[in-house]
Amino acid sequence: MCCCTIGEAWGHRCEQCPRPGTKAFKELCPKGSGFVDFADVNECLVFPDMCINGRCKNSVGGYTCRCNQGYAIDEHGVACSDINECDILGKSGVCGANGTCVNVPGGFECECAEGFEVKPLMQACTDVDECEREAASGLCRGGRCVNTPGAFRCECPPGHELEVDGRSCKDIDECGINSGT
Ligand SMILES: [Ca+2]
Numbered sequence: 001m002c003c004c005t006i007g008e009a010w011g012h013r014c015e016q017c018p019r020p021g022t023k024a025f026k027e028l029c030p031k032g033s034g035f036v037d038f039a040d041v042n043e044c045l046v047f048p049d050m051c052i053n054g055r056c057k058n059s060v061g062g063y064t065c066r067c068n069q070g071y072a073i074d075e076h077g078v079a080c081s082d083i084n085e086c087d088i089l090g091k092s093g094v095c096g097a098n099g100t101c102v103n104v105p106g107g108f109e110c111e112c113a114e115g116f117e118v119k120p121l122m123q124a125c126t127d128v129d130e131c132e133r134e135a136a137s138g139l140c141r142g143g144r145c146v147n148t149p150g151a152f153r154c155e156c157p158p159g160h161e162l163e164v165d166g167r168s169c170k171d172i173d174e175c176g177i178n179s180g181t
């Protein structure tokens, strides 16, 4: 049954199956591939591991694997293996210039550089607008927030300077500076 269906070898000593089309194959499997004793073999039932990561569908004289999304049929046609999207599309091809593609089973993920993120329904890493996101928490208080690719900056009005953490503006104490010397 093994040699007449998906098998390449059989038995404890792993004896090679006769190749389809040869005389030996015809003797073993007179009705051809997919049949044993002139009856169709349901490969999906006989071989429980068929079409792993997919669904096995029996047909007369054969079977097909319908692979889950993100998987493709392997070279032997018996299992679905993960598609490496990163290899196919290139390391930054899928995730953009500011991301790195990481292959995962059934899909892929983008690891984004700091200041970048993956937005819903988009795959590439795009800039985080810190000004919009952190407006409620008072980012650049006392000044104006300017979004930049991968970062942001606070622009302070005359007479003000940036706090050391770069997240707000503070008044310059001119009197303190002058009387200090
Ligand atoms: Ca994948």
Ligand SMILES: [Ca+2]
Pocket: 115, 127, 128, 129, 130, 147, 148, 149, 150, 151, 152
């Ligand atoms: Ca930004």
